[in-house]
Amino acid sequence: MTNIIEIKNLNKTFGKLTAVNGLNLSIPKGSIYGILGPNGAGKSTTIRMICGVLTPTSGEGTIDGISIYDESEKIKSKIGYMSQKFSLYQDLTVLENIRFFASLYGIKGKKRDERIKQLISMAGLNGREHQITKNLSGGWKQRLALGCALVHKPEILILDEPTAGVDPVARRVFWELIFMLSKQGITVLVTTHYMDEAESCDYVSFIFNGSVIAKGTPKELIESKKVETLEDVFIGYVEEITGEKVKSSFEEIKFLSNNENESKSGSENNEI
């Protein structure tokens, strides 16, 4: 199987902080590849280096054979990127947003109009073309952002927590779109904190402290740890590395919040 993304021993430091530390990733063409990891693990920093917008401190990386150091313009034409913030112009209409993204990639005239029609239909936005973006619900904004990310027909779609803050129905619809795009041959790289989404990926990598600590298909990972779910695998690795029981820290949180509640109700009582 050909790997469309190859990352070897990638590092990124910000001053004294090492955000990405000897990271390796091999992403097969046409796959849905999930990156999981706690907050601050280095997921977004890795993605920014893959997209060619952040220069690595050291290490190697190629996107479809193109070095991430040399030819960021060529890389950008191959990648569609969507972040959790959606990067849409809130005061523009649906159509104007897609047109704007098309103009960024130099897509004009008949080709642009045909492409916009396809994307509106793919995202299920028919009838909403002239709505102002800020009036759309989170789920519609998300699908519009996906349409904008696909306007230049990229081979790779990179999604950084694309479903953060949208409701379960919108999440399901969004993932149906991802599966459809994957069937069309697009490689999808997605970061997520949702384990059900991770289990929908062909492969996943767990990132912790800037390094990949485990990778494989969801099934392989679950079997290797002899547990029930990917969440159990994830928690197992975090416990192994930190030497701390995640369960007990949840208990501590519960204990703390109970105390907080007690003192809150106590102070309310005092006020009465």
Ligand SMILES: Nc1ncnc2c1ncn2[C@@H]1O[C@H](COP(=O)(O)OP(=O)(O)OP(=O)(O)O)[C@@H](O)[C@H]1O
């Ligand atoms: N431009 C920057 N300057 C300084 N530190 C940064 C910068 N960007 C990221 N970091 C730090 O690098 C570390 C990794 O951050 P990153 O955003 O890659 O994590 P993440 O895994 O995407 O987290 P999250 O799940 O919260 O999005 C964090 O400690 C973060 O504060």
